[in-house]
Amino acid sequence: MLFTLSFNFKTFAQEVWTIGPMLHYNFGGEKKHFSWAIELAYWNVENVPYSVDGGVEFSKKRIRFYSEVQTGIGVAGLSVGPVLEINKVEHKVHVGFQTTFWMNYFLGFDYRYRRIDKTHFNCLGTYGKLPFATKDMESSGSSSSFDWD
Secondary structure, eight states: OHHHHHHHHHHHEEEEEEEEEEEEEEESSSSOEEEEEEEEEEEEOSSSOEEEEEEEEEOSSEEEEEEEEEEEOSSEEEEEEEEEEEETTTTEEEEEEEEEEEEOSSEEEEEEEEEETTEEEEEEEEEEOEEEEEEESOOTTOOOOOOOO
């Protein structure tokens, strides 16, 4: 059903925003742990679908701020971008990057590879996104003329 919607997605809007929670199981680094995030993404699907997203991720010892540029075909895609990590225990700030491979639209799964301060993290996750359109694809010349005069 989502695959079919991916063909019609473009007809609803050329600009779409999504927002939602993410849950990741992180392995690599010193210990295995869970983290959760809230992520907001802007999509332009007029020609080549592209997106810019941003998120805040929380775990027991860290807070991460990230942004990624991404592209995809609706049911799958990839993204890459910088990460700013605040280590709450050590009171240090680190900079790194991450790349994410994801599947699906509004409910989905992803694999994220992250490198921060020479430490590699692998993250398997799931997410839910709520979409909302900002501009209609076609103004369809509907001449609903209401005159205030």
